[in-house]
Amino acid sequence: MLNNAPKISALLRVRFLLALWLAKAVAVALRCLGRKATQLPGRIAITLCPEFLKCLDRPKTVIAVTGTNGKTTVCNLLVDVMEQCGLEVISNRYGSNLNSGIASALLANCGPLGTIRVPIAVLEVDERSSRLVYPLIEPDFLVCTNLFRDSIARNAHTEFISYVIESALPAKTRLILNADDLISSMLGSQEGWRSWGDHEQSGWESRNGRRGWGDQGDHEQDEQGGWESRDGREQDEQGGRGGQGRRRTYFGVGPWEGDRRERMSLTRDITICPHCNTPLEYEYVHYHHIGKAFCPQCGFCSPPSDYLVANINTAERVFTVQTDEGSFPYRLISASIFNVYNLCATIAVLHEYGISHARLQQAFEKVELAQSRYHEEVVGDVTLVMHLAKGQNAIACSRAFDYIASLDGRKAVILNLDDFFDAKGGSENITWLYDCDYERLDDPNITQLVIGGIRSYDHYLRLLIAGVAREKIRRTRYEHDTAALVELAEVDKVFILYDVYTIARAEEVLRRLRARLTATTTAQPTAGAAGVAEVTGASGKAGAPTAEAAGAASEAAGSSAEGASGSSGKAAT
Amino acid sequence: MRIESLFPELCNLYGDSQNIRYLSLCLPEAELVLSNLNRTPAFVTNEVDLLYMGPMTESAQLKVIERLLPYRERIAELIDNGTVLLFTGNAFEVLTEHIFDKEKETDTEGLGLLPFQTEIRLFERFNGKVLGTFDRGGEGGESGAKGIERGNGNNAEVIEVVGFKNQFSSVYGDNSSYPFLTCQRGAGLNAKSTFEGVRVNNFFGTSLLGPLLILNPLFTRYLLKLLGTPNPTLAFEADAITAYQARLQEFKTPQTTGFTTKGH
Incomplete structure (x- = not known):
């Protein structure tokens, strides 16, 4: 008896089972040959049954992680911390982050009828695979670490990648987003791709009477705009921040030594306000376009962080995460700014999943970043x-x-x-x-x-x-x-x-x-x-x-x- | 000499902004004007010697069209009077008659200065290389010698140009009588075309993107002559020519892949 698999036709079920058994046989054969079998079995399964991921039993909770940089690190951290917390987790950490790699990871953990007993899956998903994965898997949480200009051949530009992710998002998926990245922070708001020329429909909130996200501590805006909180207390009638019907939780990093007020990089994605075309300014820039941005003309700005890193003490290897529940010190596993974002993203999604800060703090004492890079x-x-x-x-x-x-x-x-x-x-x-x-x-x-x-x-x-x-x-x-x-x-x-x-x-x-x-x-x-x-x-x-x-x-x-x-x-x- | 770069805050994908930087290294005395979207471009009220626009996102194309539409006649005048215009990547598509977005089912009127139609297909992206010949047509060369210039000073009529494409769009229409390049390898205006881009007087519109002028020092030298520098010396010229010749050799090697002519 499948736990979470959707109802499918008998014909599709037969096709699915044939694909599953053949893929499993191939996986066994590959392992006998000393191969990892992290891609080919899944590719075979999907080729034989394009809806394989949909037909497969689904762990009770699926956490997907995507983004240009940091997704592997966040996935590894999520799995390590969850295991430290005594949870059993499926992941594709040793395999491909394409749909075939995800299928391989899941089928390696399912029974002959496709039943999966492990309750949680943490899946790294390549941004371009979004449309091949999310509609079929329907993750409960999607973490997007950031979106940057990447390989031109693979990813073209960030608006395209935003659109690929946006157009694949299931309604139920809750987003965990980087508040300090104006590109990915707009995911789920129907703001990104379509709204560049159509922002009147975007439903963005006002900030001091102007358009924008509001800034940290601007909580009086909640009554007007309906920012969500972790427990959903402050959601608006439509269910999420910005009135777009989707729950979004933000993580970010506060001011840090060495911040600048201007962007210094050659790449210049999102340099102007998407609403009024005015050059954006920054309260601080951590690197590239990552920081706290605002439009001096219309008030558009970065969203506030539900999980905000503050008080980073590199000497004592500790940092604090500020939330609406209070401030919580964590062990600073890595002091690089990129990894501080990764640490905060990990804390945000696991706390939203339901693990207490106390348990997370204990687990953080025992995990390390993989040093393969x-x-x-x-x-x-x-x-x-x-x-x-x-x-x-x-x-x-x-x-x-x-x-x-x-x-x-x-x-x-x-x-x-x-x-x-x-x-x-x-x-x-x-x-x-x-x-x-x-x-x-x-x-x-x-x-x-x-x-x-x-x-x-x-x-x-x-x-x-x-x-x-x-x-x-x-x-x-x-x-x-x-x-x-x-x-x-x-x-x-x-x-x-x-x-x-x-x-x-x-x-x-x-x-x-x-x-x-x-x-x-x-x-x-x-x-x-x-x-x-x-x-x-x-x-x-x-x-x-x-x-x-x-x-x-x-x-x-x-x-x-x-x-x-x-x-x-x-x-x- | 005045060089104007249009909307660098938007039209900066794929390293194309370095074309202007390279020009400024080659022409240190030139005045460089960076015209943002919210200000009136310099070419509207002033003479410019070179007007440059680089590739942009598909949504930015709509903003640029909206911004340039009031200056349509002025751009036509610049093209007619022989001003040098270089539009790279998808920048020249804003001058076509229509931009049709198949995914979003929108049809936007362009400036209509080029008798072409642009079609965007977001999920049929076109990646590829191009090796083509640029015909100087007797202009810019010193000796008028026939044949292909090899970077060794023979100054022949034809320059070999190398470049890269990455586009969601294809352009349709007949550019066979005024292409920017005649393709030896790779696709032209669209997958079925062997003629790449357009050249009208000194307007050069090409879907090649990236640091085109750095990759093609012989074309850049030609461009500088058009701008009135009789004996131009490029910045790091020898190094640029060495890199160009290495790439040219690779592009001519039959085993080199990636000159796709598949797509739309």
């Missing part, structure tokens, strides 16, 4: 850092650049950002380079920039246009060669920036850097120069590193410096 180690006097920057994602790269520039010390930055798939014959669309804040790399403390990959000429030109001195830049056709082009004696830290699918290459660069440093610290002959000399060896030159020569030599040789570097020292394990 950031690795740091010290070898001798040099700190080596592997940092996922996400190629084709101008915002993610800009954030990485900004982070690196903000650190003290002399730094070398290795840019291995080519798209893994396009590099195989696609000739990557590099327009994103010019949305990305390479200007942040024009910093006196960033003393070396080493570019690897088939697009290295493009990155080189981009850095020049950003104002970086030519003398600081080196390039090579092959990512692995970048390790040999860093003058390790001249820096305190080396950052290896890489794309999602090129972690293996980044690890190889890290291994080679580690080997050079290990060789140096164990008094091996001049490892830095030797490494470079080996790369440039094909051109018969040695001594001072010449990046162009190294790259040209590697290209001429038609191979990476793998052999050369491999002989330069024993890799540490």
Whole structure:
């Protein structure tokens, strides 16, 4: 007997069961072969039965997480915290966030008739899969971490992605939104896509007699506009904030040290008021368009946060979440602004789900962020850092650049950002380079920039246009060669920036850097120069590193410096 | 020299705003005018040497049409008198007769300066590369030599242009007698067309997007000549040409994928 599956026709039921059994058989076979089976079984199931996700039994509560940046982190946190709270959870954390990955995760946890006994599912959903997932799964909660300009090929622009999500939202789904992101905060208000030219129908509230969301503490507006609260006490007759019939809960981060009053990024999504076209201003900007915005002309502004992070104490690793129930201290698991948003989103959705702050506080003491995207180690006097920057994602790269520039010390930055798939014959669309804040790399403390990959000429030109001195830049056709082009004696830290699918290459660069440093610290002959000399060896030159020569030599040789570097020292394990 | 960029707060998708930045690096003496949506564009009452508009969202197109409609005749005058206009991405679609949005079932009148129809299909997005030839038509070149300019100074009639497309829209109409590019690979005005964009006098309308002028230094050099710089030197010219030639080689390699002509 299925618990939550909808009633379906007998024919569809037969089709569903056949798809389920075949997909399960494929999953078993894949696992026997040592594969994870996190995508193909679901793809088969959906191909055979397009309504597979709808026919499948449904956990009692489904929490979906989407957004441009942070959705994986939030999903991981949600699962970890819920498990700390003793809850059993299904998730697709180890698999794809497309509809096939979600189907794979669910069918791995269902019985032969499609029955799912685990009460909760936490599902990371790619924004573009919204229309293939939400109408079928009908999540109880949808968390949207933020919406930024992303890969042009995949996501085009933020209005499109907003529309994709908006047009897929089931009526029952409750939204947990980022108050400080004007783009995603408009989800569920019917405000975004359609209302840019039609805002009179938007039903937005007034602020001091003008159009807008109101600001923090503006609760007298509740009587007029009906902002909701966690328990729904203050919902308007239509059921939600803004009078659009949907419950929305907002999380945000209050003013923080280092905030600006103006946006500094090249990408300029939502720079003008959607109602009156006046340039938006900010009470504070945390990064890019994330902050507290308002229109000086008509009063349009960011919504107030139901869960507001305040009093961030990085020294004592604690922060406070202010809600209408009071203020609650939490352990600061990560002090980066992006992760503080992720922490707050996690707290918001789990408290809305029904877990008390006391239990959440206890769980936060025991969970950590997955470190798969950031690795740091010290070898001798040099700190080596592997940092996922996400190629084709101008915002993610800009954030990485900004982070690196903000650190003290002399730094070398290795840019291995080519798209893994396009590099195989696609000739990557590099327009994103010019949305990305390479200007942040024009910093006196960033003393070396080493570019690897088939697009290295493009990155080189981009850095020049950003104002970086030519003398600081080196390039090579092959990512692995970048390790040999860093003058390790001249820096305190080396950052290896890489794309999602090129972690293996980044690890190889890290291994080679580690080997050079290990060789140096164990008094091996001049490892830095030797490494470079080996790369440039094909051109018969040695001594001072010449990046162009190294790259040209590697290209001429038609191979990476793998052999050369491999002989330069024993890799540490 | 005055360069005006229209509505940079809206028309800034895909790194296109860097076209203007690059021009300002190439022409440091030029006056750069950034005209926001809420102010009267400079070209309305002043002479401009180059009028630029970059790609925008589909809803922003409607705002831009509304904003430019009062200046329709002035834009026509600029095109007629040979002023240089460069509209990239979907910017030139605002000059077509109609923009029909299939998803939202709306039909919006454009400025009607180009005899084309634009159709937007939100869920049939068009992604692709283009390799095409730009014919200078005897203008801008020094020697008038036939053949293709390779960036080595031969200044032939034809320049090879590389670029990227990402659009929800296709434009329909016959541009075969005045295209911006003749496609060697990739799609033109729409999936079935081999002629990309339009050129009317010195109006260049192309659906190629991104840092077009940085990607195509030979075309940029041509543009600077049109603007009255007889022997232009580009910013980081050698580096730009090296990157251009590397991309050109890739685009010419048959194995390079992504020159889709599927779509609408």
